[in-house]
Amino acid sequence: MNNNIIDIHGLKKSFDKGRVKALNGVDLQIKEGEFISIMGPSGSGKSTLLNMIGAFDRADEGTIKVAGIDLMTTKSLDQFRSQKIGFVFQLHNLIPNLSVLENVEIPMLRTKANNKEMDQRAMELLELMNFSNLQDMVKQNPTRLSGGERQRVAIARALVNHPSIILADEPTGALDSKTTQMILDLLKDIHEKENVTLVMVTHEPDVGAQADRTVYVMDGKVK
Amino acid sequence: MSFLSLIVKNPFRNRTRAVLAILGISIGIATIVALGMITDGLTSSTQTTLSNGTAEITVTAKGSNAFSATGGTLSESYATSLLNITGVNGTAGILRGITPAAGTVNGLEVNGINSSQTNLEGISITNGTNFVDGTNQVILGKSIAPILNKSVGSTISLFGKEFTVVGIYDSGNIVTDSLAFTSLTTLQNLTNAQGKLTIVAVKIDSNANATQIANAITNAYPTELDTTTATQQANLMDKSMSGINTASAAISVLAIVIGGIGIINVMIMSVFERTREIGVLKAVGWKSSDILIMILGESIILTLVAAVVGILLGYIGSEGLLAFFSSTGSVIKPVFSLDIVIRAFVIALVVGIIGGIYPAYRASRLPPTEALRYE
Numbered sequence A: 001m002n003n004n005i006i007d008i009h010g011l012k013k014s015f016d017k018g019r020v021k022a023l024n025g026v027d028l029q030i031k032e033g034e035f036i037s038i039m040g041p042s043g044s045g046k047s048t049l050l051n052m053i054g055a056f057d058r059a060d061e062g063t064i065k066v067a068g069i070d071l072m073t074t075k076s077l078d079q080f081r082s083q084k085i086g087f088v089f090q091l092h093n094l095i096p097n098l099s100v101l102e103n104v105e106i107p108m109l110r111t112k113a114n115n116k117e118m119d120q121r122a123m124e125l126l127e128l129m130n131f132s133n134l135q136d137m138v139k140q141n142p143t144r145l146s147g148g149e150r151q152r153v154a155i156a157r158a159l160v161n162h163p164s165i166i167l168a169d170e171p172t173g174a175l176d177s178k179t180t181q182m183i184l185d186l187l188k189d190i191h192e193k194e195n196v197t198l199v200m201v202t203h204e205p206d207v208g209a210q211a212d213r214t215v216y217v218m219d220g221k222v223k
Numbered sequence B: 001m002s003f004l005s006l007i008v009k010n011p012f013r014n015r016t017r018a019v020l021a022i023l024g025i026s027i028g029i030a031t032i033v034a035l036g037m038i039t040d041g042l043t044s045s046t047q048t049t050l051s052n053g054t055a056e057i058t059v060t061a062k063g064s065n066a067f068s069a070t071g072g073t074l075s076e077s078y079a080t081s082l083l084n085i086t087g088v089n090g091t092a093g094i095l096r097g098i099t100p101a102a103g104t105v106n107g108l109e110v111n112g113i114n115s116s117q118t119n120l121e122g123i124s125i126t127n128g129t130n131f132v133d134g135t136n137q138v139i140l141g142k143s144i145a146p147i148l149n150k151s152v153g154s155t156i157s158l159f160g161k162e163f164t165v166v167g168i169y170d171s172g173n174i175v176t177d178s179l180a181f182t183s184l185t186t187l188q189n190l191t192n193a194q195g196k197l198t199i200v201a202v203k204i205d206s207n208a209n210a211t212q213i214a215n216a217i218t219n220a221y222p223t224e225l226d227t228t229t230a231t232q233q234a235n236l237m238d239k240s241m242s243g244i245n246t247a248s249a250a251i252s253v254l255a256i257v258i259g260g261i262g263i264i265n266v267m268i269m270s271v272f273e274r275t276r277e278i279g280v281l282k283a284v285g286w287k288s289s290d291i292l293i294m295i296l297g298e299s300i301i302l303t304l305v306a307a308v309v310g311i312l313l314g315y316i317g318s319e320g321l322l323a324f325f326s327s328t329g330s331v332i333k334p335v336f337s338l339d340i341v342i343r344a345f346v347i348a349l350v351v352g353i354i355g356g357i358y359p360a361y362r363a364s365r366l367p368p369t370e371a372l373r374y375e
């Protein structure tokens, strides 16, 4: 009936037994293939909204449908996360004792993919990430990489299971402006090539301005 | 990379902690293995094979038994007067004396007996010959001979006199095999116990009942004699064995509990440190059960490695204990068996599961948002 991949109405979420109203009736529709930036003051509920879309937690009230799945009622949220969502965090959150390649494979580990398929898919994505010395790097631990390099590995990890939606919570928040633009270009590139829906939370106006549309969140509501 | 290889890798991320955890648990396993080897050794060495012709009843002075009787506390005349009791087939008077001997802690127990009657103690000579009455000849049990470092032809000083070892014997009984036998008259003269005995070994008719005859003896000499039957002796052995088994089981349980608490502690710390990472795994679509299996698996990996280390430590430890004891006069050999290896692995597995289940459950229940907010 419509081509909204994300469809949210009157979504509410509170913490600490109702004392903190993080989301206070959010209405938001996002079309398939759109690039949306979410902006707003600190504590306004941006991360909470993104977490609801990614089904990291359940909302208290309202309706939320993502990629055709009703997140208020669906039981197996882990399966939804595994198949539909790729998440990029502000901090890369890579596992320090695993190699770069193994880190990218982590989301595939509990799928039916075999070792060869995993290696192939991970390499394929890492090749998209514009590394100059890829062959040496994949065997290294991420602790030896720069912030921008780590974030690129994290983006590859988010893409590994062919998600329909990429959720990015301040993906450039810890990077300098030059690296920020490189990461942004990468995300935009993937968004265009793979027709992935991209939802990105950011504090930086020039970053937010590069999206197709910017959504402002204030006091738990979309303005 | 596979899920299994991740589980095997993860515990060794923090090497120091992994080593300490493994060491802690492996000491528990080593204790269990060493105790198991020693009690198994004890059990197998106390199993007595009664040879035909061995005396069924040991008669001692009132107030003592076959194990406790010492010195010249009985008159030699009992050896003949007991023959008058119905069902008694033969008797042998034995005098016990203890003399210091190199290689032993409490000294060597020397038994004086007439050479024709050694079969009543189940003795059969495996090497050399029997002693000749009235001479300074001695025969040694097969267990004590290596401890004394003596063989046929050696000389040995007993009660201040030079004796010649003329034979080595096997009796099928660990106690008897730890003794020396010599001529009764020689020992009586040496210990100033002329005409005296410590015990009278009684052989009964083949169709007679040992308990009935033992009762007949104490009824005939109610104030003078006590009796111990072979069955009673075996029961006494069993009793002390079951005491040792209980003690070793209690120590084992303690070792498991300490190991279990150690692994819970290590796994809780590891989960706590990896809260964020667990959040990421959930965010990328891992099921709660995947997290549970991973943490539980890590705990089991640690305890299984500890089992291998513990079995090695336990083996070396019990061999060390054996070396220590044999230099001080023990005749027990630790027994290392597949059974003990299996037991160690099963215990390790159980400790791994019990120690890992609670931390694994906690980790699996972490909501991804909480985990990701965690700094």
Ligand SMILES: Nc1ncnc2c1ncn2[C@@H]1O[C@H](COP(=O)(O)OP(=O)(O)OP(=O)(O)O)[C@@H](O)[C@H]1O
Binding pocket: A015, A016, A020, A021, A022, A040, A041, A042, A043, A044, A045, A046, A047, A048, A049, B369, B370, B373
């Ligand atoms: N798990 C939680 N438990 C308790 N309170 C929470 C939790 N998550 C969010 N909050 C609260 O909800 C409100 C919204 O938080 P949220 O993280 O969504 O804000 P934000 O817009 O992402 O802020 P920032 O720009 O600083 O990241 C805040 O007051 C925050 O303290």
Ligand SMILES: [Mg+2]
Binding pocket: A046, A047, A048, A169
């Ligand atoms: Mg935020």
